[in-house]
Amino acid sequence: MTPEKLADAVLTAAHAVFTERGLDHSVLPSTTAVERPRNPEHGDYASNLAMQVAKRAGANPRELAGGIAAELAKTNGIKTVEIAGPGFLNIRLDAGAAGALARTVVEAGAAYGDGTALGGEALILEFVSANPTGPIHLGAVRWAAVGDALARMLKAAGARVATEYYFNDAGSQIDRFAKSLLASARGEQAPEDGYVGAYITEIAQTVVAKRPDVLDAEDPQEIFRVEGVQLMFEQIKESLAQFGTHFDVYFNEKDLHDRGELDHALERLRAQGHTFEADGAMWLRTTDFGDDKDRVLRKSNGEWTYFAADCAYYLDKRERGAERVVIMLxxxxxxYIGRMRAMSACFGDDPDRNLEILIGQMVNLVRDGQPVRMSKRAGTVVTLEDLVDAIGVDASRYALARYSSDSPIDIDIELWTRATRDNPVYYVQYVAARTASVGRNAAELGLTRDTAPFDPALLTHEKELELLKTLGDFPAVVQSAAELREPHRVARYLEELAGAYHRFYDNCRVLPQADESINALHVARLWLNDATRQVIVNGLTLLGVSAPERM
Structure with missing residues (x-):
């Protein structure tokens, strides 16, 4: 029995008690949950539903819990229900119900962990969005891992998600980029506020090779702008693809200008009554919605501001059907948070409902306890390629997704390349490989899941039950990771699952010994082994990390 089915049974029992006693059903929630007690002696699962609703129902919580317990005890698969404290329900499953989860996981396959908690909500999730003026730096790489993992988890929790990369290919930074390329092609020093690094030389040489006459052209800087930005786009996309991060939409800021989207946004804001003119410029009165100052949309010289493009891009997303715009910065x-929330309100939206901004903290690459600061290509920053060269794609993605994004992290090169159990990604992937190896070895011995009927009641060992409970937690972990925007919950769960599997493997022999006949217990344990591999695969897939069959 999965935790979700048990929670449904608790709620069903509560409704039966409310009907019997003439209580108001409206105080009962539409869904509830059960949790694993910290102390296993208190049972397999616990519910505080009676305590939650007793006061509003006009009932004594412990007495209400007694009624729910009596009703719940009639449910198939439940061994005992005990009342603790002021009204907790401590629930124990019978062995068959606990062990049956192994079959549930195996038969669900890749879908195990999927749910409907987010109810089809339409989101556009924007992340990375590094300026096309250089390779992706380490801070943006964090979002390439976390954002991609979060998108997968949001989909698994039932949301409709489109991922998006916003190319800031308009504005002064592109001018500086083009000037830097032109200077490099001429053999001159980069402008004082320009860009430097080997990549600038590479791109400049590529443009010259493609357009040998570029330095004699009437406007060489414009050629370097167009060609250079396109080359940088291609390099960024290729780097992300090699990292395993793909986007549904690559959106160019320049398109907003070319299509008149900034004028469209300004008209919408003007219609809402939140624009005003002062000093020859057009302003948005964001202070009406908590911003620390009003924001300029169009300067007195007629130029649009970056904020105006932000407004147009937000409106474009909403008009494309995004119920919630999620931006990772x-x-x-x-x-930016205050001004963006105020902008959303100026459009007539609810910032708490329609806009969500996630902030990620800094990342350092560390070797021998010292930060690695210099990139071979970028000169002054560590890039995506530097990280992958140092520890590989899988370790990079896992390391970046393993920690809460609001915490700074140091990625220790020595730790994340070590083939030992203290390397978290190796620890988890080793279980993926070991479970696959057990399956191969079983097949060689003639042991398959069909060798004998699956008897879940045989899975009664303490370590088997611990592993089953951990497997049962996976759907709730995925749901909470999606709802709280915390992919690291899945990584930490996988490490917990890996530990539970190791303890099971060390104490419960899956394969028969040389002189031992295959029996139903071997079959049951093979189901549990295969269920563990399935969940490891599902969890690593959510993180964009491979689940090897051999290591």
Whole structure:
């Protein structure tokens, strides 16, 4: 019995008691949950539903819990229900119901862990969005891992998700980029506020090779702008693809300008009554909605501001059907939250409902206890390629997704390349490989899941039950990771599952010994072994990390 089915049984029992006693059913929630007690002696699962609703129902919580317990005890698969404290329900499953989870997991396959908690909500999730003026730096790489993992988890929890990368290919930074390329092609120093690094030389040489006459053209800087930005786009996309991160939409800021979307956004804001003119400029009165100052949309010289493009891009997403616009930004963008929320309100939206901004903290790459600061290509920053070269794609993605994104992290090169159990990704992937190896070895011995009927009641060992309970937690972990925007919950869960499997493997022999006949217990344990591999595979897939069959 899965935790979700048990929670449904608790709620069903509560409704039966309310009907019997003439209580108001409206105080009962539409869904409830059960949790694993910290102390296993208190049972397999616990529910505090009676305590939650007793006061509103006009009932004594412990007495109400007694009624629910009596009703719940009639449910198939439940061994005992005990009342604790002021009204907790401590529930124990019978062995067959507990062990049956192994079959549930195996038969669900890749779908085990999927749910409907987010109810089909339509989201556009924007992340990375590094400027096309250089390779992706380490801070943005964090979002490439976390954002991609979060998108997978949101989909698993029932949301409709489109992932998006916003290319800031308009504005002064592109001018500086083009000037830097032109200077490199001419053999000159980069402008004082320009870009440097081997990649600038590489791109400049590529443009010259493609357009040998570029330096004699009437406007060489424009050629370097167009060609250079396109080359940088291609390099960024290729780097992300090699990292396993793909986007549904690559959106160009320049398109907003070319299509007149900024004028469209301004008209919408003007219609809402939140724009005003001052000093020859057009402003948005964001202070009406908590911003620390009003924001300029169009300067007195007629130029649009970056904020105006942000407004147009937000409106474009909403008009494309996004019920919620989710944006992932780096630590240096914390000041954007207030103005973006105010902008959303100026459009007539509810910032708490329609806009969500996630902030990620800094990442350092560390070797021998010291930060690695210099990139071979970018000169002054560590790039995606530097990280992958140092520890590989799987370790990079796992390391970046393993920690809460609001915490700074140091990635220790020595730790994440070590083939030992203290390397978290190795620890989890080793279980993926070991479970696959057990399956192969079983097949060689003639042991398959069909060798004998599956008898879940045989899985009664303490370590078998611990592993089953951990497997049962997976759907709730995925749901909470999606709802709380915390993919690291899945990584930490996988490490917990890996530990539970190791303890099971060390104490419960799956394969028969040389002189031992295959029996029903071997079959049951093979089901449990295969269920563990399935959940490891599902969890690593959510993180965008491979689940090897051999290591």
């Amino acid at each position: 780096g630590a240096d963008h914390h000041g």
